[in-house]
Amino acid sequence: MDTTHKKLLTIITEAVLEPRLIDLVREMGATGYTVTEARGSGSRGVRSAGWMHNGNVRLEVICTDEVAVKITEHLRAHFYADYAMVSFVIDVGVLRADKF
């Protein structure tokens, strides 16, 4: 199988941030994204998604190394201090490199 190396950036954060983060990853050069609803628990307590404002979202972006670095640095500078947010980057292989 002939795959190309890309990064999968995953951001798990408060649902209220979804529109801003979508704008952000677009501006930083990501060509697409996937959002799913999420719930869980961490240093900011249980985020149960029991109702609208207590929910989390999981935003996934497949992008180049540079874009992944740009986005994570922006997140660290602007969101980590005040919002419940976890993000991580893993290596993935994609089949259609031109798509990302």
Next chain:
Amino acid sequence: MDPVIWFFLLGVLAGVMRSDLRMPKAVYELLSMLLLLTIGLKGGVELAQQPIGRLVPQVLAVASIGLIVPLVVFAAIRALSSVERADAASLAAHYGSVSVATYAVGVSFLATRGVPFDGQLPLFLVILEVPAIMVGIVLAKGLSAGSNWGAVAHEVFLGKSIVLLLGGLVIGALTGPEGIEPLEPLFFDLFKGVLALFLLEMGLIAAGQAGALRRRAVLVIVTGLVTPVPAATLGIAIGHLIGLNLGGMTLLGVLAGSASYIAAPAAIRIAVPDANPSLSLSASLGITFPFNIFIGVPLYFEIARWLSGAGAGA
């Protein structure tokens, strides 16, 4: 006691005892949509029969509540406690803004007693939702904070509660009493049943919020219990000044005494990220909402009755 209140208690009990009772998110969304549209439609139908000119001064008087309450709450919290500026401003925004569920309980309370209320109250509900949130943001950040006003305005003005309330008002006003008749079974006849189910979920949520009360518990409880009655009294007095009837004064009191838990939290979370969101939410949902539906609503009705009686006697 109004039967719908029992459903709130049932929800609280189920939440405290960790029952597996959980309302699907989509059902909760539907119930809140029905409540908002019902309130809007009812107001629209009655508003269509009133002269617009009389409304303008009333709207301005009502909007002043949305400025006075948050300023006083902010000043009082800053003077009496060591709470950070952002948290005090967030509480001020929540208490200046209003709760639709509390309003619906007030409507149900008046309906049980056969007390009519003025048709412009749903409009006042819309008007009171916004200004306090803006005041809270300015109190926290100042005018030139460079904060994200575009996103905030979008959150505040295009949030579902404003869209559905205003949409209902306009549809109600355009269709009028006869036109609305085919919709009555869904929106008006089912009002109490929908409210009962909604309050069941509110009970579950409130139990969770009260359970999350750990840090600053004293501040949250005191703010949650002390703020509603003076704010409601201001609302009732302004209702009296602008010539509302007994039901209208009561509901304006309910609005002024209630605290937001939908519009304000979302907007404040975006605009004032350094405020602790659980502080304001546990005060408004865990303390003030139960206080208002059990004690506040009947009390505001009595205050309004006393004030309108005193006015008539003088």
